[in-house]
Amino acid sequence: MSTDSVSSTVDLVRRTVAPKxxxxxxxxxxALMLYGCTFSTAMVASTQGKLPAARVDRDALExxxxxxxxxxxxxxxxxxxxxxxxxxxxxxxxxxDIVDICRIAEERDRVLMDHVETEGEFAxxxxxxxxxxxxxxxxxxxxxxxxxxxxALIELKAIVWIGRGDASRYDAALSHAGQHTAxxxxxxxxxxxxxKYLRKGVxxxxxxxxxxxx
Numbered sequence: 001m002s003t004d005s006v007s008s009t010v011d012l013v014r015r016t017v018a019p020k021x022x023x024x025x026x027x028x029x030x031a032l033m034l035y036g037c038t039f040s041t042a043m044v045a046s047t048q049g050k051l052p053a054a055r056v057d058r059d060a061l062e063x064x065x066x067x068x069x070x071x072x073x074x075x076x077x078x079x080x081x082x083x084x085x086x087x088x089x090x091x092x093x094x095x096x097d098i099v100d101i102c103r104i105a106e107e108r109d110r111v112l113m114d115h116v117e118t119e120g121e122f123a124x125x126x127x128x129x130x131x132x133x134x135x136x137x138x139x140x141x142x143x144x145x146x147x148x149x150x151x152a153l154i155e156l157k158a159i160v161w162i163g164r165g166d167a168s169r170y171d172a173a174l175s176h177a178g179q180h181t182a183x184x185x186x187x188x189x190x191x192x193x194x195x196k197y198l199r200k201g202v203x204x205x206x207x208x209x210x211x212x213x214x
Contacts, residue, residue, distance in 0.1 A: 019071040029068040092151035105194040108137035145185045153184040163201030
């Protein structure tokens, strides 16, 4: 497991539960719950290939709650949902990849829509203030997409098309997506609302899977 996978998994849980504790304490609590060691130790172990697969240690929850707070119980539920084996037909794209991308894309769209002009000749267009406000999240989304393997980007694009209603069969969408891969990161990052397309695509492909929520 790479350090990116460790930090992404821990931070996905942390941001979803949003405890009042500082980042360092929250990361440690979640890492102890998932890996049996602090966050920094987990990061080092991952670089050495010595970190076990993440799993929720239910026996440790009571002890962790006494030290960090009762929010760890909610965090354990979120973690178990994220770590549950995916039934999606993806080979390179993981469930937490989709969850993480949904989170960033939704926040980007929220920030942008907060700055949409509603009056005058610019009604319905983005203001310069909104463009600047959304820049960090646009960059974050592109950077997150760029971390995916080429095969994962193809799978992600197929899910987007399923969710948007452009395709009904995953194998056909995947085949078509694989024929046109130039600029996939930019293409996907420009989609709005990307998070809605992905969530709907997941629901269509796997009705039995847990819904992807923030």
